[in-house]
Amino acid sequence: MIDLTDKVILITGGSRGIGRATAVMAARAGAKVAIHYGKRLDAAEEVRAEIEQAGGTALIVRADIASREEVFAMLDRVIDAFGRIDIVVNNAGIWKKDPIDNLSDDVLAETIDINLYGCYWVIKAAVPHMVRQKSGNIINIASTAGQRGEAFHSSYASTKGALISLTKSLAAELAPHNIRVNCVAPGWVLTDMSRDAIAEDSRGSIVDKIPLGRVGRPEELAGPILFLASDLSTFVTGEILNVNGGAVLCG
Ligand SMILES: NC(=O)c1ccc[n+]([C@@H]2O[C@H](COP(=O)([O-])OP(=O)(O)OC[C@H]3O[C@@H](n4cnc5c(N)ncnc54)[C@H](OP(=O)(O)O)[C@@H]3O)[C@@H](O)[C@H]2O)c1
Numbered sequence: 001m002i003d004l005t006d007k008v009i010l011i012t013g014g015s016r017g018i019g020r021a022t023a024v025m026a027a028r029a030g031a032k033v034a035i036h037y038g039k040r041l042d043a044a045e046e047v048r049a050e051i052e053q054a055g056g057t058a059l060i061v062r063a064d065i066a067s068r069e070e071v072f073a074m075l076d077r078v079i080d081a082f083g084r085i086d087i088v089v090n091n092a093g094i095w096k097k098d099p100i101d102n103l104s105d106d107v108l109a110e111t112i113d114i115n116l117y118g119c120y121w122v123i124k125a126a127v128p129h130m131v132r133q134k135s136g137n138i139i140n141i142a143s144t145a146g147q148r149g150e151a152f153h154s155s156y157a158s159t160k161g162a163l164i165s166l167t168k169s170l171a172a173e174l175a176p177h178n179i180r181v182n183c184v185a186p187g188w189v190l191t192d193m194s195r196d197a198i199a200e201d202s203r204g205s206i207v208d209k210i211p212l213g214r215v216g217r218p219e220e221l222a223g224p225i226l227f228l229a230s231d232l233s234t235f236v237t238g239e240i241l242n243v244n245g246g247a248v249l250c251g
Helices: 015-028 041-053 068-082 104-132 154-178 195-200 218-229
Strands: 008-009 031-035 057-062 087-090 136-139 179-186 242-243
Touching: 008 015, 008 041, 008 068, 008 179, 015 031, 015 041, 015 057, 015 087, 015 218, 031 041, 041 057, 041 195, 057 068, 087 104, 087 179, 104 136, 104 154, 104 179, 136 154, 136 218, 179 218, 218 242
Parallel strands: 008 031, 008 087, 031 057, 087 136, 136 179, 179 242
Antiparallel strands: none
């Protein structure tokens, strides 16, 4: 039912975790997929191989998402290869423990640079193409932390809260150009980012707070992301889609 035939989608952090699952599923739905990575070319190559073996089309693009210059150059490569950009999923991110009394300026700056500025650079680079095309679709990946806060992770939570208000602001601003802007806010999902924290949680306090009684799988995020990317959601913009097993119940 989700048909992305001939759509061009760029997924930042498409090499691992939620981004990887989204890339593979988007290709299965017919999209031409630009898989972005930062450091782990091997991981990006695995995703490309999986997509191509299934008959899909994929391109690997590298950029430090915190670098305005590198992100703009990345968008140029996507346009050179595919001629357009229909969907961007702002998924690359980092999550570092940072108790406020210990929070270093470096961790604070790095988190804001990657989680917030990175999304801005991708959006600023993609929107002129989308305006020219008279259509586009932007999906920002926030977090439950952006809604309820997260102790010992204030820098992360504050960037994710900012993505939620960025989503709402741009949804209204870009609607006249037929560009939709939405957000997916995941709860706990088993990926490289969360693996250690989930493994260390021997008392089960993570799962205890999830009504569905388990953490999510990356594919369970890919589906909702691609719903927003598809024509099944053409009247949805400015929305925060919570995908968290019921952990944060907000409308
Ligand atoms: N997992 C969870 O429980 C959870 C919960 C809520 C929200 N989220 C959000 O969901 C998104 C994906 O999370 P995940 O768990 O799938 O993460 P992950 O497994 O750690 O993967 C992170 C991805 O982001 C890329 N990346 C990180 N920093 C980068 C940088 N400076 N430049 C370029 N690429 C960079 C990585 O590429 P390289 O490996 O090449 O560096 C990788 O592809 C994030 O925004 C995260 O905050 C996750």
